[in-house]
Amino acid sequence: MRTARQAWTEAPLALRHEVERRLGSPVREVEDRQGGFSSGIAGVATLANGEKVFVKAIPAGPDAVDDHRSEIGVSAQLPAAVPAPKLRFGLEQDGWLLRCFDLAPGALPHEPWLDHELAAALTMLEACAKALTPSPVTGVPTLAARMAGRCETWRALQRDGTYDTLSTAALGRWEREHLRPLADLELHWDELVAGDTLLHFDPRFDNILIDDHGTARLVDWSRACTGPAWVDVVCLLMESDLGARDPQKIFLAGPAGRDADPLQVDAFLVALGSYWTHTATLPGPDHAPHLRERREHSRRATMSWLRSRWTQNSAPPTTGPLR
Incomplete structure (x- = not known):
């Protein structure tokens, strides 16, 4: 559509x-x-x-x-x-x-990703991280500021049982069973996920063009903000269709993912899951009603990755006292 x-x-x-x-x-x-x-x-x-x-x-x-x-x-x-x-x-x-x-040369990559197109996109994000750390651009918000007020789902559901049109009963079993640690980490995610890299923050497949030489270019910088370099890699993996690929394997294969603090990554996934769990229940705008389907895709992908990470660790993380 x-x-x-x-x-x-x-x-x-x-x-x-x-x-x-x-x-x-x-x-x-x-x-x-x-x-x-x-x-x-x-x-x-x-x-x-x-x-x-x-x-x-x-x-x-x-x-x-x-x-x-x-x-x-x-x-x-x-x-x-x-x-x-x-x-x-x-x-x-x-x-x-x-x-x-x-006019940037090239065409949109495919969904699910083709191997060479995904590799080109990840290489592009590595180049961006090198050129944009620390951020050479002034006047942009932090990641926390850009997402302010948009990541409150888990706390609201734990406190009230409802949030806007969403209820606890509508959650999956895993989310219901882990609502307390989700809410706890959601409370502190913005303190944990900070950095000085200029992020694109919306590297979906349809914001990327790949030319005949395999070079990827990133368009539409309207949501730029500052944060850890690995955030854009997470967004790329969660906002586009990976097919049967394991996001954890892809994430850890690159330098940004290998250097990322696991607790900070979990905190960001919790925040993204909070945002998409809420917005996936809302209708898309009149000019793009299919946006709701895209949000639901990202919700499923994010919660699946987070569930896998917490299962491998045998328990959800704890933030502990923040200084």
Whole structure:
């Protein structure tokens, strides 16, 4: 199912003229690019001179517009070593917010992942971690700040038995049996999971393009934040379909995963599981109702990995006193 988006001609005429002025050529057509869940315009613009660029534009309303503004600032400050398309310009005019990028070569990877595409994506994240530690970009939130107020499910269910439309009875047996340690770790996850790497924080398969040479590039930096480098690896594994692969094996095969503190990884999985367990019960937006299915996929993947980790350790972790 594709996300419903607006046509290029629905953007204000003055905005379109300003884009053409900056690009030095009229826009002949804009072809919608598959992937993602954002509304508005997102596609490949073909100019009259034959050049192609990528444009994204949304009405500058209150919903998530700060993330889109943040993408402009982050993209403009990314080092050249980061495998991401270059920002041409950002533009806010006539009630719309627009971003224009160089067109990244390549195509979306497959789901479930093909071996060589997954390897390319993991190599890309290693390159990002090296170039973005410590973060060279200013003005971005921490991971904890970005997720503030979104990871309260386990504590609410333990305390009240319900959370929004979710009830304890709707949980799986394992979650019910482990609700107390889930709630305990959820309480402290934001103190545990901290770092100074600039994270993309949304490296789904449809935010990645892989070219014919096997080089992967990461697009859409609207959710960038700072935290441990291994967080983006976890997000990659949990937000896309791994097929029958074991996420633990993949995670520990890379340098970020090998160096990660197990308690911190558990804490982040608890937070992700909390977020997705709640949001998977909510309907997707009108323009992307299939977002609910994606959240449910990530919920299942996250809780399965966490269950496996705790089973291997014979008991859930304890945070102990925090200093």
